[in-house]
Amino acid sequence: MGKEVTFDYSKAAGFVSAEEMANFKTTVMAARDTLVEKTGAGNDYLGWIDLPVDYDQEEFARIKKAAAKIQGDSDVLLVVGIGGSYLGARAAIEFLSHSFYNVLPKGVRKTPEIYFVGNSISSKYIRDLQQVLEGKDFSINIISKSGTTTEPAIAFRVFKEMLVNKYGKDEASKRIYATTDKARGALKNLADQEGYEEFVVPDDVGGRYSVLTAVGLLPIAVSGANIDKLMEGAASGRKKALELPYETNAALQYAAVRNILLRKGKQVEITANYEPSLHYVSEWWKQLFGESEGKDRRGIFPASVDLTTDLHSMGQFIQDGARIMFETVINVEESPAEILLQKEEVDTDGMNYLAGKSVDFVNKSAMNGTILAHTDGDVPNLLVTVPEQNEFYLGELFYFYEFACGVSGYILGINPFNQPGVESYKRNMFALLGKPGYEEQREALLKRL
Numbered sequence: 001m002g003k004e005v006t007f008d009y010s011k012a013a014g015f016v017s018a019e020e021m022a023n024f025k026t027t028v029m030a031a032r033d034t035l036v037e038k039t040g041a042g043n044d045y046l047g048w049i050d051l052p053v054d055y056d057q058e059e060f061a062r063i064k065k066a067a068a069k070i071q072g073d074s075d076v077l078l079v080v081g082i083g084g085s086y087l088g089a090r091a092a093i094e095f096l097s098h099s100f101y102n103v104l105p106k107g108v109r110k111t112p113e114i115y116f117v118g119n120s121i122s123s124k125y126i127r128d129l130q131q132v133l134e135g136k137d138f139s140i141n142i143i144s145k146s147g148t149t150t151e152p153a154i155a156f157r158v159f160k161e162m163l164v165n166k167y168g169k170d171e172a173s174k175r176i177y178a179t180t181d182k183a184r185g186a187l188k189n190l191a192d193q194e195g196y197e198e199f200v201v202p203d204d205v206g207g208r209y210s211v212l213t214a215v216g217l218l219p220i221a222v223s224g225a226n227i228d229k230l231m232e233g234a235a236s237g238r239k240k241a242l243e244l245p246y247e248t249n250a251a252l253q254y255a256a257v258r259n260i261l262l263r264k265g266k267q268v269e270i271t272a273n274y275e276p277s278l279h280y281v282s283e284w285w286k287q288l289f290g291e292s293e294g295k296d297r298r299g300i301f302p303a304s305v306d307l308t309t310d311l312h313s314m315g316q317f318i319q320d321g322a323r324i325m326f327e328t329v330i331n332v333e334e335s336p337a338e339i340l341l342q343k344e345e346v347d348t349d350g351m352n353y354l355a356g357k358s359v360d361f362v363n364k365s366a367m368n369g370t371i372l373a374h375t376d377g378d379v380p381n382l383l384v385t386v387p388e389q390n391e392f393y394l395g396e397l398f399y400f401y402e403f404a405c406g407v408s409g410y411i412l413g414i415n416p417f418n419q420p421g422v423e424s425y426k427r428n429m430f431a432l433l434g435k436p437g438y439e440e441q442r443e444a445l446l447k448r449l
């Protein structure tokens with residue numbers, strides 16, 4: 001069999017037996033059928049299931065064209081968005097690009113610097129980014145399905161003004177790319193009015209499932225990554241998720257194991273990586289599972305660590321603290337860089353025993369040792385293996401997680417495709433900011449502060 005994204009729970013065998021997995025099959029298959037037959041809660045948000053094989057080809061070609069234009073006329077692309085309108089693109093770009101992409105000299109990096117903004121309300125971050133843009137040609141991709149999310153709306157105001165001041169209104173409009181609802185919303189209206197090039201967040205794809213739409217694809221294409229290969233990988237992941245039987249279906253097995261562990265009191269899942277460039281894959285995964293499953297007072301709390309870095313901070317707790325978690329390691333099988341350690345004349349640091357070994361061998365040994373140590377410390381360990389860091393396997397990985405998340409949510413008995421809980425902070429913030437219509441709440445909240 002060729003290389004592929006795989007799932008392995010053999011190191012959790014002491015916590016999840018083959019018999020339990022077999023017994024759970026009916027439950028998992030019922031959840032899977034609910035998802036695929038579109039009979040469950042949130043079934044109007046299942047457009048992502050067929051996206052890798054059924055996407056808008058005309059728009060896909062326009063995305064490539066826009067990416068080429070931005071590559072040609074911009075030193076910098078600003079990507080403005082938050083949550084599902086942010087994390088997929090960032091995860092992909094960091095996973096696929098040079099670790100120091102933005103600071104590579106011009107000429108070595110043939111594509112624009114890419115900065116993400118509108119994912120916080122930090123004045124310092126905005127001011128610092130304004131300084132980075134001084135003297136540079138730039139374009140903006142504003143991504144917001146609703147068009148009214150506070151964080152990106154604020155950042156867009158600031159950088160749109162900067163763009164207009166630099167280029168004048170007409171040229172600025174040619175440098176703004178709006179990814180939003182196809183028919184309605186504040187951003188849609190503005191884009192129509194100002195003549196921005198528009199891309200669509202499909203009605204039936206929620207933010208956290210939108211990485212393979214224009215939401216993720218335009219910024220990813222600007223970074224120089226091959227979006228055809230990304231879609232091919234996702235299509236391969238889809239075929240396996242839909243067609244393989246329970247026993248050999250990675251996404252179904254993952255959904256099953258995590259729910260069995262939850263029922264045994266493991267309420268936290270820690271996704272661990274051993275490659276810094278996977279940091280944002282974990283962040284994307286946290287939104288996917290956190291927003292999908294954390295509701296009705298249920299769910300597995302999704303956490304993440306970057307290893308071996310966090311073994312020197314969080315490692316103590318994982319090994320020895322409250323036994324509330326299981327760990328899922330994302331292992332990149334083949335490192336793209338081979339660095340061999342040299343022998344030194346005086347072995348002051350005692351590292352000469354590693355002479356001739358590669359840094360990746362050390363990393364993998366740390367990973368294997370840690371998996372066993374955590375297992376011994378009663379932390380069930382699951383392993384997701386990605387053969388190589390490229391577009392195809394990232395596409396497979398995205399789909400694997402999306403499908404597993406939908407199934408897992410239905411096993412849990414919740415609606416995996418809504419997010420009612422995120423409105424509460426927004427209501428309070430609007431009231432405290434004095435937004436018209438929130439006067440009563442404002443009075444009540446001010447008394448409580």
Ligand SMILES: O=P(O)(O)OC[C@H]1O[C@](O)(CO)[C@@H](O)[C@@H]1O
Nearest residue numbers: 083084085144145146149207422
């Ligand atoms: O694309 P929008 O509408 O700006 O929303 C961004 C994000 O905000 C949320 O609605 C929650 O705050 C997420 O679900 C979504 O990914």
